[in-house]
Amino acid sequence: MALDSLLNSPRKLTRGLLDSHLVESLLTPNPVERYVGMIDPVWSRRDVRAKVVAVERQTPRSVTLTLEPNSNWNGFEPGQHVGVTVEIDGRLTTRFYSPAGAAAGKGLELTITRHPGGKVSEHLADIAAPGMVVGLSPAEGEFTLPSTRPDHLLLISGGSGITPVMSMLRTLCAEGHDRPVTFLHFARTPQDAIYARELQALGEAHANLNVVTVFTREGTKPQHLTRATLKSICPDYLAAETYVCGPNALVDAAEKLWKRDRNADRLHTEPFTLPEPTVVAADATGSVTFKRSGIAVENDGQSLLLQAEQGNLSPRHGCRMGICHTCVCRVESGTVRHVRTGEVKTLNNELVQICVNAPVGDIEIDL
Amino acid sequence: MPKTATKHTGAVADPEFQLTPEQLDLFGEELDALRERVLDDLGQRDSDYIHNILNAQRGFEVAGRGMLFLSFIPPAWIAGTISLSISKILDNMEIGHNVMHGQYDWTQDPRLDSTQFEWDTSSPSENWKDSHNYQHHTHTNIVGKDRDIGYGILRMSEEQPWHPYYLGNLLYATLLMTFFEYGVAMHDLEVERMVSGEISFADKRKEFDNIWTKVRRQAIKDYVLFPLLAGPMAPAVFAGNFTANIARNVWSFMIIFCGHFPEGVEEFTEEETENETRGQWYYRQILGSANLTGGKLFHIMSGNLSHQIEHHLFPDIPAHRYAEIAVEVREACARFGIPYNTGPLHKQFGSVVKKIARLSLP
Numbered sequence: 134m135a136l137d138s139l140l141n142s143p144r145k146l147t148r149g150l151l152d153s154h155l156v157e158s159l160l161t162p163n164p165v166e167r168y169v170g171m172i173d174p175v176w177s178r179r180d181v182r183a184k185v186v187a188v189e190r191q192t193p194r195s196v197t198l199t200l201e202p203n204s205n206w207n208g209f210e211p212g213q214h215v216g217v218t219v220e221i222d223g224r225l226t227t228r229f230y231s232p233a234g235a236a237a238g239k240g241l242e243l244t245i246t247r248h249p250g251g252k253v254s255e256h257l258a259d260i261a262a263p264g265m266v267v268g269l270s271p272a273e274g275e276f277t278l279p280s281t282r283p284d285h286l287l288l289i290s291g292g293s294g295i296t297p298v299m300s301m302l303r304t305l306c307a308e309g310h311d312r313p314v315t316f317l318h319f320a321r322t323p324q325d326a327i328y329a330r331e332l333q334a335l336g337e338a339h340a341n342l343n344v345v346t347v348f349t350r351e352g353t354k355p356q357h358l359t360r361a362t363l364k365s366i367c368p369d370y371l372a373a374e375t376y377v378c379g380p381n382a383l384v385d386a387a388e389k390l391w392k393r394d395r396n397a398d399r400l401h402t403e404p405f406t407l408p409e410p411t412v413v414a415a416d417a418t419g420s421v422t423f424k425r426s427g428i429a430v431e432n433d434g435q436s437l438l439l440q441a442e443q444g445n446l447s448p449r450h451g452c453r454m455g456i457c458h459t460c461v462c463r464v465e466s467g468t469v470r471h472v473r474t475g476e477v478k479t480l481n482n483e484l485v486q487i488c489v490n491a492p493v494g495d496i497e498i499d500l
Numbered sequence: 501m502p503k504t505a506t507k508h509t510g511a512v513a514d515p516e517f518q519l520t521p522e523q524l525d526l527f528g529e530e531l532d533a534l535r536e537r538v539l540d541d542l543g544q545r546d547s548d549y550i551h552n553i554l555n556a557q558r559g560f561e562v563a564g565r566g567m568l569f570l571s572f573i574p575p576a577w578i579a580g581t582i583s584l585s586i587s588k589i590l591d592n593m594e595i596g597h598n599v600m601h602g603q604y605d606w607t608q609d610p611r612l613d614s615t616q617f618e619w620d621t622s623s624p625s626e627n628w629k630d631s632h633n634y635q636h637h638t639h640t641n642i643v644g645k646d647r648d649i650g651y652g653i654l655r656m657s658e659e660q661p662w663h664p665y666y667l668g669n670l671l672y673a674t675l676l677m678t679f680f681e682y683g684v685a686m687h688d689l690e691v692e693r694m695v696s697g698e699i700s701f702a703d704k705r706k707e708f709d710n711i712w713t714k715v716r717r718q719a720i721k722d723y724v725l726f727p728l729l730a731g732p733m734a735p736a737v738f739a740g741n742f743t744a745n746i747a748r749n750v751w752s753f754m755i756i757f758c759g760h761f762p763e764g765v766e767e768f769t770e771e772e773t774e775n776e777t778r779g780q781w782y783y784r785q786i787l788g789s790a791n792l793t794g795g796k797l798f799h800i801m802s803g804n805l806s807h808q809i810e811h812h813l814f815p816d817i818p819a820h821r822y823a824e825i826a827v828e829v830r831e832a833c834a835r836f837g838i839p840y841n842t843g844p845l846h847k848q849f850g851s852v853v854k855k856i857a858r859l860s861l862p
Contacts, residue, residue, distance in 0.1 A: 159725055161717045162618035167611075171558055223547030225608040451634030456815055458602030458614055459634050474536055484605045484613065 148204075152178065174266050181205045181269040183241060188261050191244070192325050195293070196258045197233075200241040202269060209272030211236045211304040212297040212376065212403075217243065218268030221256045225268070227481060228253040231297035231378075231403075232272070233328075235307040241269075244327055246293035276378065276403040278304070283374035284312050287367055289358070289387065291319040291349075291379025294405050295327055298376055306335060306342075315343045315367040319358070319383065321350040343367070358386045371396050378403040419495035424465065426500060436472055437462070437487035441500055448487060448500055455489035462487050467496025519783065519836065527836050528779025531813060534828055538817055546818045547607050553594050553800070554611070560587035564744070565726060571736035581740040585747035586801075591620040592752055593803025594819065600629050603818045621748070622681045622718050624710040627688035637815050641760060641788030642768045648760065649767070651676065651683060652692035655859040657767055662862040669860030670853075680749035681718075685711050751801075754849055755792070759808040762790045763851040764841045785812035786833065791826070791842035798845075799823060809840065 150156060151165050160168060169176045175184050183206070187199035209215065214231040228251075234242040247258040278301050286305075288298040295318055302316055316336075320326040326346055336344035345366050349357065363370045371394055377387040384404040391400040417434030423446060430444045438460055441448050451459030455473065464480040469490040471477075477493060478485075487498075519527070564584030571577040596619030598604070604612035611617075618625045631647065639645035643659040650656045654673055655666040676683045688707050693699045701708070722741040727734040766787040773784060792798075792806035799806050804819035810826050811819060833840045 155725075158717065158721060159729075161721055162620060162714075167554075167558060168562065171555075171562070220544075220547065220607075220609075222543040223545070223607055224543075451630070452638040454638075457629075457633040457637055458605065458816055459629060461602060461605060461615055473532075483608050484615070486602075 175201075175203045177203060177205060179205060181271060183267055183269050185261060185263055185265040185267065186240070188263060190258075191327055194247045194258070194325060195244055195327055196247075196261050197242060197244045197327075198257070198261055200243065200267070200269075202241055206241075206269065207271060209236055209241075209300075210277040211300040212277040213272040213274040214276075214297065214403075215241075215272050216268075216270030217253070218270075219253060219256065219265075221252055226253055227268070227270070231274075231300060233296040233299040233303070235303040236300065237304070237307060244293070244296050244299075246327075248293075274403070276376065276401055277301075278376075279374075282308070282310055282312070285369070285373040286312075286314045287317070287370050287373040287375040288314065289317045289319075289375065289377040289379075289383070291383040292321070292325075292405075293327075294377075294379030294383070294403070297378050297403060299328055301376065302335065302342075306339060311341050313341050313343070313373075314339075315370070315373070316345070317363075317366055318344075318346045319349050319379065320346060322348055323351075358383055358390070360390060363390070371399070374399055374401075376401045376403075379405060381405075419492065421492050422495075422497045423500045424497055432492050432494070432496070434491055436489060436491050437469070437485075437496075437498060437500075440492070441487065446500060450488055453488045455486055458486060460486055460488045463499040465497040465499060467498070468493040469496070519838070521777070521779075523836060524777065524779030524783055526779070527832065527838075528777065528782055530832055531782050531829075532778065534825065535814055535817065538814070538821055538825060542606060542818065546604075546820070547609075549820050550595070550599075550604055550612065550818065553590060557587050557590040557595060560584070560590065564740075565737075568726075568737045568740040569730050569733055571730075571733045571740065577736055577740055581743050581747075584740060584744035585751075588620055588744055588748040589751055589801060592748055593755070593805065594800055595619070595803075596621070596625075597632075597803050597805070598819045600625055601633055602816045605816075620718070621684070622711075622715045623685040623687070624714040627707055627710060628684070631688045633815070637812065639773075640785055640812060641766065642770055642773055644770055647687070647690070651687060652690065653683075654856065656761055656855070658859070659767060660859075662859075666860050669856050673856045677750055677753040678746060680753045681745060682715070685715060754845070755802045755805050757852050758792055758845065758848040759789060759805055761852045761855055762841065762843070762848040763855070764839070765790050782813055783838065785809070786829075786838055786840065788812070789841070790848060791840075792848055793842055793844050796823075809842075 151169065156165060164178070166177050175182045181202055183200035183202040185198050186201050189197045191197055209232055212231065214229045216227045216229050218225050218227045220226075230243045230245060232241050233244050234240070245254050245257050248254045276297060282305060288301060290298045298316070302314065305314060316332065318326070318332070323329070326348075329346065332344045332346070336342050343366070347362070367373065375387070375391070377384055377400065381404050384402045387400060387402060388397075391397050417432050419432045420429050421432050421437070421440055422429040423441065423444065426444075426446055428444055428446075430440060433440065435443075438448060438450055438453065448462065449459055451457035453460070461484050463482065464485055465482055466480065468477060468479045469485055470493050472489050472491055487500075560583045564580045564582075564587055567576045567580030567583060571580065596617065599612050599617045600614050600619070602614040605614050614629070636646055636648045641649065643649060643657055650660060653676065655662065655669055689704050689711065690699060694701060694704070722745065723738060726741060727738040730737040768784055768788070773780075776784070786809055789808040789812045791809050792802065794802070794806055800820075804822050805811060807819070807822035807826055810822035810829055813829065814822075814825065817825070830840055
């Protein structure tokens with residue numbers, strides 16, 4: 134009986150208590166977390182949060198974090214990514230990273246590569262330390278291995294793109310996968326090769342695994358992804374299920390090659406896009422998508438509020454001059470220009486006052 | 501536009517202060533520049549500050565309620581009630597009012613999200629934000645548009661025609677002060693317009709339902725659940741919670757009424773505020789507000805509404821910044837010849853009480 138199971142598990146009982154109507158009424162209007170947070174900042178009723186328990190700096194430009202998520206974490210499929218939220222200069226900022234560990238493993242391993250100008254990557258590379266608490270989103274993404282593991286696998290990565298395919302590789306090894314796997318990694322220099330030692334060890338331990346690392350900035354001729362390279366490393370690469378993750382250039386090259394060989398459905402890619410640079414143009418281009426209302430209009434350069442009203446929506450508003458914050462809405466992605474100050478901001482799931490901000494280029498807003 | 505104030509209530513030193521449109525534009529630009537400078541500077545310091553206040557509020561609340569459970573030790577009841585009062589005051593003023601103004605939306609922290617925050621008092625956040633952030637702050641001190649002038653039950657301005665009902669002005673004010681959380685909760689119902697027949701109850705059904713839900717939840721929490729949990733200490737917990745709510749009501753009433761009603765604060769007509777420029781808007785906010793002097797702790801406990809002028813100039817800048825901003829604002833006002841109304845609590849509130857008494861008579 135449900136009560137029995139509750140009583141037999143102190144964890145379930147506590148959970149049940151914290152979720153109960155009684156506790157909610159005692160603490161109203163504040164969420165339970167407000168109080169539990171005094172003892173445990175990682176606990177949450179619904180949100181996924183994690184504590185950093187170990188920090189390793191394998192290479193000069195990267196940092197590897199081991200995270201312990203709270204009980205709301207539902208695991209991940211190898212190759213998927215998670216949103217990591219950290220506080221930088223008072224602001225909560227989210228970026229996506231792919232866990233690098235085996236899917237069934239305990240904890241979560243993230244390797245973040247420092248990108249010049251990358252707010253979150255530089256912040257984490259500089260100050261990440263055990264004890265830090267971060268927000269996580271549930272794992273998402275379709276760049277994953279099928280549950281029936283393919284007979285022939287080719288895993289290609291460049292730079293920080295190694296993380297999802299590393300997760301795939303570690304998962305396969307943990308499962309005792311014994312069919313051929315080729316792991317091709319492009320790194321700038323040997324100092325930048327993340328997981329180099331482990332890859333070498335795995336290659337030696339598993340007869341079915343072929344690990345090749347190519348250094349793109351060594352030697353007189355920079356090496357990139359070409360048909361010749363592929364044929365020399367993995368002669369029957371066209372028969373393999375291929376996963377490619379890395380900078381746009383690598384992904385584009387792969388897509389071109391596979392398309393030429395009419396083999397596109399065996400190729401799976403995940404470009405690691407960097408945060409968009411802020412757009413300077415004040416021209417009205419792009420379209421404004423009102424996600425909740427399911428409509429989109431051509432951006433005419435006016436404030437989001439005016440464009441919404443012209444589209445026959447009636448968003449909440451107040452002073453219409455940027456003071457009262459009644460019109461605050463969430464922009465999922467896009468760039469805005471403040472109509473008075475001209476300040477341009479690129480947004481990622483953030484709140485803005487729609488009466489004093491106009492879209493620059495494409496924008497998606499929760500309205 | 502208010503080139504000269506319409507109502508001189510005596511304390512303004514020079515009734516002939518006149519600013520030309522050009523001067524007002526310059527003044528507006530200066531304040532705009534100050535605002536942008538501060539907004540650009542917002543960062544870790546501000547996030548740390550508000551989280552410290554949040555932690556303090558939680559601590560006082562848990563300690564307060566905990567000590568009330570131990571009321572069989574009399575000092576525990578006193579300490580518990582004081583602690584709970586402090587927590588309610590912090591939640592209401594430095595946290596609630598400021599967060600709901602959107603002062604911390606830039607952190608993207610869901611705990612500080614003005615669109616979602618709910619405060620520990622009977623007024624529903626949604627109603628409050630509409631009547632306060634939008635109506636009061638946009639139409640500050642415009643008689644006929646700013647319903648904070650009188651809250652619909654008091655006579656706070658000479659422009660409100662006298663009626664024998666107002667003989668009870670001091671009594672109504674005292675009742676409003678004691679049960680301020682309910683007065684604020686009902687503010688959005690616009691009862692005075694229902695009484696005059698302008699609107700019907702049906703028009704306000706949705707607001708009423710919101711209010712009733714919030715009032716019920718708060719009352720059940722403080723007056724039923726916690727007392728019941730305390731077993732034999734129930735009456736003491738009830739009394740402690742009741743007293744803490746009253747303490748918060750009285751304190752917030754005093755601070756809030758000192759914002760726009762001390763001697764010397766100006767009112768405006770709808771005509772003269774039509775088509776206001778930005779400089780004129782800033783000007784009206786200064787003339788229509790008054791500050792309170794005090795130490796750092798006083799400012800925190802007043803939710804920095806002691807800096808009512810700065811708050812009205814920049815309602816969405818984190819309030820703990822107002823003290824620094826005030827130095828520049830005061831200097832700019834001196835330079836432009838704009839009066840700046842400030843004084844200690846007893847003096848400002850004393851003049852408010854005198855005004856309430858005076859306006860109870862024709």
